[in-house]
Amino acid sequence: MTSSYFTHHVRSPVADEATPGSAFPKSNALQNRVTSVLSASYADLEIRDALSMLDERGLQNTAETRRKLRLDVQQELVECNGEIVQDFGKVAQQLKRIGAAIESLNDSCKEIRKHVDAANRETGPMLDDAATILSEKRQVETKQQLLDAFKAHFVVSDSDLATLTSTAEPVNDEFFRILTRVKKIHQDSEVLLGAESQRLGLEILEQSSRQLNAAFQKLYRWIQREFKSLDLENPQISAGIRRALRVLAERPTLFQNCLDFFAEARENILSNNFYSALTGAPVDPDHPVMGKAIELSAHDPLRYISDMLAWAHSATVSEREALEVLFISEGDEIAKSIQAGIESEPWSRADDADTAPIFDGKQALSQLVDRDLAGVLRQLKQRTEQVIQSHEDATLSYKIANLVMFYCNIFSSLTGEQSSMLETLRPLSDAAMRSFRATIRDHVANLQADTAVGPDDLAPPEFLADALETLQVLMKSYDTSVITTDRAKRIEGFQPILQDALDPYLAGCENITRRLRTPHKHIFALNCLLATKDTLRKYAFADRSEELQTRISEHEKDLAESTHSWFLRESGMTQLVDNIITPNDLATSYKDPKQLLAIAQQLDAFLPSATDDARSFLAQLEDRTLARRVIEEAAERFCDDFEDVEALVVKADEIKAGTVDGDEGDEVWLREVFPRTGGEIRVLLS
Template structure:
């Protein structure tokens, strides 16, 4: 602060204890203690104390100067202010006491009024008590009635449908639309929830609701069944977008398996009638008023019997594909839903379940069966027309071509409708009928040919009936090669065709060959077999038969080689030498007898040697002339070369015996026994095996 309220004091002068002015140590000791206490109190006071700070701030606000006069008047002024404040307080408390007296009188009057009110309230409680009890009871009953009303409303809304929904569900005048399916779904849920009501003690309500919902459900399914039948009559399967309501209706109707199957039967019967009429119209052109044909009738444009049958089969295949694609939307896209619906229906009607663990519903199998039933009428008409074609023609190749064509379409329908399809019986029957007609025609033809057989041709070429048979065989082989059977069974089924069309004619050729002399019989057989082999080698499915024919040709070829070898042996003059040496063995005594054999006499041996020299230059040409009627020129050369090889082997045998005899008689121990030198066998027969091989190569 600017003004100090406690100015510094000068230190008191130090006085000597011996000074005369110091007080006596007795009486003034109390004043000294009081001063000391005062000083201690002042010194011990903390100027940071809040009370001191407040006091100092109060003094500062009064603008009091720190003077001696102010200090003397300060206490008096403070006491004066205190007295004035106390007076005001006493005055204020007097007013408060006066107010309290008024409040006390008001409280007394209020207490009196409250007592009177208590008396009136007690009297009112005695009078209104029974009324309140009755009101409480009525309120409780009202709450119970409201709760029952709420339960009844909820029960009615859950277990009953409105008259409008009932009409939509059962009336045939109302369409089958989304409202119908929603109402049916709700009634089925009501029927299912009735199980909860049947679990209570009083089952009468549950039975009534169950009976009512059952009637409504049955009426709805009957309505749906009749509606689907009407839709099937006008359903356009040519349109790939089949009405979605029909698919949904079939899925819902599947919960009644009996109605569902009856509906499919009706649909199959209707489609069978429609397809039969369409097929007849495609054949004859006699279309109904509502049916327009965009192509010419099959019977008018298919003059060839094979094309006629092919066009009918092609129409049946095209119709089957279209029918399957159209019906696939009904059974494949909704297959799982239909299966679940039928499962639910069988659970509700277990007496409809069949015996065993058979599959409940297979959409693909059901589709194949339905398409097969739709084509039943077409199959009957197709079978009738095809059998007429087969039986009215005596051409065996035509019957076989029809059999292959039917077999091709049979494999196609197997892929399309499965191996268990009933329509496949049609193709099996037609294929069997065509093959029977083919065999019958072939046997008649063979019988005719056999009655005309006489002798083999003079040039030993294949006879005309074999050439005709091979022409027919080419046609049959091409037909078989283009059929699916050539891939499926590797040509096994063609063996029966060969047995009918080739084996009888080969047997005829064999019989003709028996009347020929060698080598004509072998040449004739080889000419026939090679001609047949040239035809069969064009096809891979005749490999087994080619192997057998190669073996037979090899046998006849061996006969020709033996014949040529014998010809070379006889024509060369070696036959006497080889005949004489056939009895000579390897013993020395036997070899000594060789020069004494008639063919080895000098005159005879020289004549044989000269004949051999004359034969060798044209030996191969003369030998090949024996086989000039063999049509395979390379085989002539091959047979002649092999025969020449065997001839050389025979010559080597003769040469070896001649050399052995010369060594024994002229160079061995017997040389001293000879009195005079005679020509050796080698001198008389100078040709060597090397020279023979060179001349015959």
């Protein structure tokens, strides 16, 4: 519709311009109008709105429509204006009615204001009084709340106070709850001392102090009663007594008194139990002693002492485990409680408390265990000393010393190095060692006659054999009792025993050796040294192989020299070896060969049985391997000597052969008189 309208609208002015007889001004105005219309933009909002309204009316682009359009638009505009005027009339009427209502309200408000002013004048004093009363009521209520809060926090009820201080009431969770509350009251009362009125704070502080003292006295007496019936063998020790001890630690004096009481009671109990274990007599008829009485094994001193130490060790372990449950299981709670108690009881602080630790749980536990076992230790010490003094047996004394020292090493890990247990046992070990050394010295002193004459068979003397046998027992005891694995420490620890139990006997053997002749002295010394070496090498900590081997080698060398001399003497070669140095020394044998012939005959008689005779010569040497080595060395040296003599004989014949002229049939030749060769000697002596 819009397209057809503009098409028709544009074409009409052109047609009018072509019409003959039209006026020029009219044509110019129409052209301006057309130009204005054509210059308008279709994107203009007003044109768009206008075109949209035309579309809504459904008009056709005809001459009749265009004529009526302006009239219709004006008519609609007049009708709209009329409706607006009517609406504004209604609004004016409503505004008139509202104005009348507002005027009426203003009159009513004025009237009400008059009545309110009159009422205010009449009720003003009463409202002021009411406000004052309400303010005072709020103050009273605030004070009442403060009073209630103060009572709830700082005042203990009579029933709670009876639970806290009365000995008729049990010590249970309720007791500890009330005690905690009273301690809190005592602590908070210090805040009141900083207020303007200190009297209330002082009264509450004094009252809470009395209540706390009474409560701790009740707790102290209750713990003492519990200690009397406490069964440490029961693994389920009451948690209540552990808690009570932790709380009582806040009063170090009472806590220490409880420990003293407990230690005294446990000392009596353990002493009685130890005596029962010794004798078999039960302390309580309802609880007989299990197992045999320890004193039944008194005939075996070592087992007797071992059983007593084993009982003490078992009791120590059990006591420590039980006391750990009482005093260590709560961690450092006791230490914290004692610290708090010392702060509240400065008079109980030691002079060096600032530098020393407040409470060492493990150290305190070890000290308590020591005190509990004091009675047992007294009995153990007395009986062990009796055993040591009544037996003069060096081996037994040494075994007892090692046994006691073995338990010392065990107890040191249980109770610490400074425990009274070790202070008791170590002197016992020292006493046993003194008895051991005294017995050894007495035995050595009694050997004066035995070291004067050596045995006929040159075997190790009886006192050395006994000493080595005893030494084997001592080494075995040392090996099983010493805990350390450090080789140097093990060797160092056993050296004093060797000095006491071996060196004096070796010195006695040396005295006998000096009184013997060669080769008996060397055979005797070798038998003694080899027996000693074989005994000591069984245990690394006692091995003296290097030291003894030096002495053995010296005697072996001397014995080989003696055997060599025996070879020369028995074979008749001594004269030749000692006197024949050059070929000229054999000149007299050419004139009189009888002596050389006799030596050759003696040598021939000696060689077939030389080795057997040498074995007989060294028959008293107990080490056959060493004897064979000595014979071989002596035979080798003998062969070397024979070969030297043989060379001189051959050289002498060669010299004589150079000087003889003519027939040699009547001449004496030493080689014929002394026909043996070095090879034959080696074969016969091999």
